[in-house]
Amino acid sequence: MDFRKHLLKILLLLFGLQLSAYGQEFSTAGFYQTDPKVREAINFNVGWRFVKQDVEGAEAKDFDDSNWKVVNLPDGMELLPLNASGGVNYQGPSWYRKHFTPDEQLKGKKVMIHFEGIMGKSKIWINGQLVRENFGSYYPIHVDLSDYLKFGEENVIAVRPDNSNDHSYPPGKPQETLDFTYFGGIYRDVWLITHNEVYVTHPLAVDKVAGGGVFVHFDDLTEESVKVFVDVDIANEGIAKDLQVHLSLKDKAGNEVAKLKEKVNISSDDSEQLKMSFTVKNPKLWSPNHPHLHHLYVTIKDKKGNVLDTFRNRVGIRTIELKGSEGLFLNGKKYPKLLGANRHQDFAHIGHALPNTLHYRDALKLRQVGMNVIRSAHYIQDPAFMDACDELGMFLVAAIPGWQYWNKKEPIFQERMLKDVRNMVRLERNRPSILLWEVVPNETHFPEEYAIKATQFTKEEYPYPGKYTVTDARTHRSKAQKYFDVLYANDQVEAHKQKSIFKREWGDFVDNWVDHNSVSRVAKQWGEAPQVKQAMHYFKEEWMEDGELQEWPSMTMIYGASESLFGATLWHSFDHQRGYHPDPFWGGIMDAYRQPKFSYYLFKSLLPTSGLEDVPHVDAEPFVYIAHLMTPFSPKDVVVFTNCDEVKLTMYGEEIGIKKSTAPNSPVPRVPVVFTDVFKKIDARNKNKKGYGKIDQKWVESAVMKAEGIIDGEVVTEHSRWPAGRKRRLLLKVDDMGITPQADGSDITTVVAYLVDAGGAIKRLSDEYVRFTVEGEGELIGGVNNEINPQKLLWGEAVALVKSSTNPGKVKVRAEVLKDGINAPSFAEIEFNTVGPQHQLHYTELPQKEQEYIPAPLLVNESEEMKKLRVELQEAKKQLQEYKLNEVGKQQDTFIE
Numbered sequence: 001m002d003f004r005k006h007l008l009k010i011l012l013l014l015f016g017l018q019l020s021a022y023g024q025e026f027s028t029a030g031f032y033q034t035d036p037k038v039r040e041a042i043n044f045n046v047g048w049r050f051v052k053q054d055v056e057g058a059e060a061k062d063f064d065d066s067n068w069k070v071v072n073l074p075d076g077m078e079l080l081p082l083n084a085s086g087g088v089n090y091q092g093p094s095w096y097r098k099h100f101t102p103d104e105q106l107k108g109k110k111v112m113i114h115f116e117g118i119m120g121k122s123k124i125w126i127n128g129q130l131v132r133e134n135f136g137s138y139y140p141i142h143v144d145l146s147d148y149l150k151f152g153e154e155n156v157i158a159v160r161p162d163n164s165n166d167h168s169y170p171p172g173k174p175q176e177t178l179d180f181t182y183f184g185g186i187y188r189d190v191w192l193i194t195h196n197e198v199y200v201t202h203p204l205a206v207d208k209v210a211g212g213g214v215f216v217h218f219d220d221l222t223e224e225s226v227k228v229f230v231d232v233d234i235a236n237e238g239i240a241k242d243l244q245v246h247l248s249l250k251d252k253a254g255n256e257v258a259k260l261k262e263k264v265n266i267s268s269d270d271s272e273q274l275k276m277s278f279t280v281k282n283p284k285l286w287s288p289n290h291p292h293l294h295h296l297y298v299t300i301k302d303k304k305g306n307v308l309d310t311f312r313n314r315v316g317i318r319t320i321e322l323k324g325s326e327g328l329f330l331n332g333k334k335y336p337k338l339l340g341a342n343r344h345q346d347f348a349h350i351g352h353a354l355p356n357t358l359h360y361r362d363a364l365k366l367r368q369v370g371m372n373v374i375r376s377a378h379y380i381q382d383p384a385f386m387d388a389c390d391e392l393g394m395f396l397v398a399a400i401p402g403w404q405y406w407n408k409k410e411p412i413f414q415e416r417m418l419k420d421v422r423n424m425v426r427l428e429r430n431r432p433s434i435l436l437w438e439v440v441p442n443e444t445h446f447p448e449e450y451a452i453k454a455t456q457f458t459k460e461e462y463p464y465p466g467k468y469t470v471t472d473a474r475t476h477r478s479k480a481q482k483y484f485d486v487l488y489a490n491d492q493v494e495a496h497k498q499k500s501i502f503k504r505e506w507g508d509f510v511d512n513w514v515d516h517n518s519v520s521r522v523a524k525q526w527g528e529a530p531q532v533k534q535a536m537h538y539f540k541e542e543w544m545e546d547g548e549l550q551e552w553p554s555m556t557m558i559y560g561a562s563e564s565l566f567g568a569t570l571w572h573s574f575d576h577q578r579g580y581h582p583d584p585f586w587g588g589i590m591d592a593y594r595q596p597k598f599s600y601y602l603f604k605s606l607l608p609t610s611g612l613e614d615v616p617h618v619d620a621e622p623f624v625y626i627a628h629l630m631t632p633f634s635p636k637d638v639v640v641f642t643n644c645d646e647v648k649l650t651m652y653g654e655e656i657g658i659k660k661s662t663a664p665n666s667p668v669p670r671v672p673v674v675f676t677d678v679f680k681k682i683d684a685r686n687k688n689k690k691g692y693g694k695i696d697q698k699w700v701e702s703a704v705m706k707a708e709g710i711i712d713g714e715v716v717t718e719h720s721r722w723p724a725g726r727k728r729r730l731l732l733k734v735d736d737m738g739i740t741p742q743a744d745g746s747d748i749t750t751v752v753a754y755l756v757d758a759g760g761a762i763k764r765l766s767d768e769y770v771r772f773t774v775e776g777e778g779e780l781i782g783g784v785n786n787e788i789n790p791q792k793l794l795w796g797e798a799v800a801l802v803k804s805s806t807n808p809g810k811v812k813v814r815a816e817v818l819k820d821g822i823n824a825p826s827f828a829e830i831e832f833n834t835v836g837p838q839h840q841l842h843y844t845e846l847p848q849k850e851q852e853y854i855p856a857p858l859l860v861n862e863s864e865e866m867k868k869l870r871v872e873l874q875e876a877k878k879q880l881q882e883y884k885l886n887e888v889g890k891q892q893d894t895f896i897e
Helices: 003-014 356-367 383-392 411-428 450-460 528-539 555-560 598-604 681-687 863-896
Strands: 039-045 046-049 069-071 095-100 110-115 121-126 129-135 141-144 157-164 190-195 199-202 214-221 224-234 241-250 256-266 270-281 294-302 307-315 321-322 328-332 338-343 375-377 395-399 434-438 471-474 486-488 499-506 539-543 546-552 565-570 624-626 638-644 646-651 654-659 671-677 705-711 712-720 731-735 747-756 769-776 779-780 797-804 809-818 828-833
Touching: 121 141, 121 307, 129 141, 141 779, 199 307, 214 294, 214 307, 224 241, 224 256, 224 294, 241 270, 256 270, 270 434, 270 624, 270 638, 307 383, 338 356, 356 747, 375 565, 411 434, 411 450, 434 471, 499 555, 528 555, 528 598, 528 638, 546 555, 565 705, 598 638, 624 705, 624 712, 638 646, 654 671, 731 809, 731 828, 747 769, 747 809, 747 828, 769 779, 797 809
Parallel strands: 338 375, 338 565, 375 395, 395 434, 471 486, 486 499, 499 565
Antiparallel strands: 039 190, 046 069, 046 095, 095 157, 110 141, 110 190, 121 129, 121 157, 199 224, 214 224, 224 270, 241 256, 241 294, 294 307, 321 328, 539 546, 624 638, 638 671, 646 654, 646 705, 705 712, 731 747, 747 797, 769 809, 779 797, 809 828
8 A cells, every 4th residue: 555545544443434344434424423322324225115116005103014025225126137227227117115213313413315316206105194296316305303203112214216207307308218227216325314403404305595505615725725614503402502613624634724713602593604704724635636625514513512513524625717719727727637537337137226335346447547537328317326436536517307308298297307406516516526517418409498497597596606507509409508607519619719628528429320330339248359349439539421531539639629618528438238229338438337348548658657646536647558459350450558758569489569559640738659560369379388287377478468567768668478378267357446445235246256367367269157145244136137146257257246234244255157167167265354444423223134046966965074185186187187188199299299
């Protein structure tokens, strides 16, 4: 671990900033818990009863749900196959019910339930009483349960989500004609929030323009000082009180850089929005490569000094300014062009129901390839992903839900769209990562009236400098460009030269919107040639048409554009599922499991080799990657991706040459390094000779291809390939990105199995089935029905999703080929640990562990000792078989001679 990062972690713990044991923390209902005796966030995800159908009367407290399945949230109602596009997911009503007995200590407290997201329209009951009806899928629902709870007895919360098509709320378009998938269920976290009757409100629970909760903004920023403005909305549901409001701002090391105290009197059953400000000297500013986050502590005391409410928010001190043709200015200085990608949030098999660590890992995987801007497609993202962007230094284009649809017949649709605009700004206004507000539905013909109101509402909700709305520059959809601050386009727009430009989607290259064939859409298992083609297309795409050179938006076009274009996001970061089209979108630089394709390394070539010490879990270090597998079907050209200055390629012990990773005719900082016509399959065949007794040889030295990365004339890194040999064993990797999973009953860890040769090279050209089993404090997600387990290798890989239990401890994963045999590849095992949850879990029952398919033992009632001996005997037989195979090899050598 980098010394500075290690020291920072120690300091954070010493100064009590309440980082969890695994180094990451996530906001809960918009705040970070400090003193649970005053304000607590209770994890309410565990132990919900669920049925995937409509049931009459299921809202009643005494309804018999004993035969329903017990699930933990987040829950997407169902598991789906890897290819789940074309409307294969369930649409319709479902039910969730949670039984719980509230703690007697909560008497006299305010008790709120906070749903981060319920897909579709939903109704929520507590003890049979309807407390909320909601229309919309992507915003939190914050409900006061205080007057409905019954202490000393069991209470029941019932929720009826319905993800059926509905034109009356965004996105409005039926899923079978929509380019992304609704999925369903209570697919984000649920929190029980407890606090006193004097408290800081939640911005979506009160209808206050530019109000509710805490609102932080900055002005007069220089390297020497910055003015910090903090608005705090306080409710008092008791008798009139004289209060003290304390603010304390601390940096990441726990040093207090500013503090302030003000007094206020709030009448009974009233509220007050308090406006406070202070100056910070020599502030540590937030930027993508130095994402310094401060911690703003808000504490309310009565006149006797008793703490009535307290929590923490994370604040990034920064200002942004867009200056048209001059580009982006961050903290008063010109900032380089931003490059990133769009992000739909669905994951293989589980749909939208990702736990927090998977959201964080998504952001981290993108940051680790150098991306510094994300467009949320096409809805506001999970709070955990947004938290990660703040922490990792990734700008965000925040978008309301919608895609190519406007409901002209029902005025309620526009009303709800405009409510989404207000909710989005209120929810995300404090994040340093927010760059643009996309307050119009994506690629949609919308009326001018809406454009006027949407931009007006955004300004009302964020009435300070640094607020930028964005829309499409193409006038065939709308002629309302004059109302917006930024335009989506390839480069400067002649009619609006004063406006800055952002490229929202680039790279995808379909032939038509019926068939959707594209060079950019490559399933990883199609192999190296399609993957190379995808990567080179994303780098540069041009062709001749009717005698004229045509160019498609690519990395080359983005970097070659004028300063008006200050940023661009690829379509798309990950493979994802779609509604109307039967094919998934395969244009990601990673697949639906977040495993890389060759184009991943194209982007990584833009990662600097130093200077990211302040970005957690991201190491700016040299790398070189050979995008070639040396198979009989591999192309003649060898493509190498690197962030080094030069690449030296050696094949079969002979130097092929040294090439630069920059090109005078390319505006891109690093270009793919292509060694043309250097690979011949016959050479690889003839050099890759393994004679008698060489079955265990890791590789043939004379058949190796090696790329060396050179900086300032020195070799700093290398990557080697050789023709993958005989399938020898499975190899497992826990793809946790250094983020240790929580034992909260919901967390999911990805474990990847690779089929490798004796030297560890992945045997990409293979199609065995791999069976996973799990022991300890975790269980496998899925089984035979959705081809999750056993699973067919795709490009030499199979992936297991392992869900944590509620007990911290060891998880052991085993992978083996489905049908073992004396010549079959050996099994693999790996272990990892989970840590205790950051927040208290509240539940009365747990889901039953899914029954895994395990083949029957050869002997009935076989003991563990007998099983061990049987495995040892099998290994001995395999070793003997290797000797026999060497004899076969000797015979072949003799025959060839």
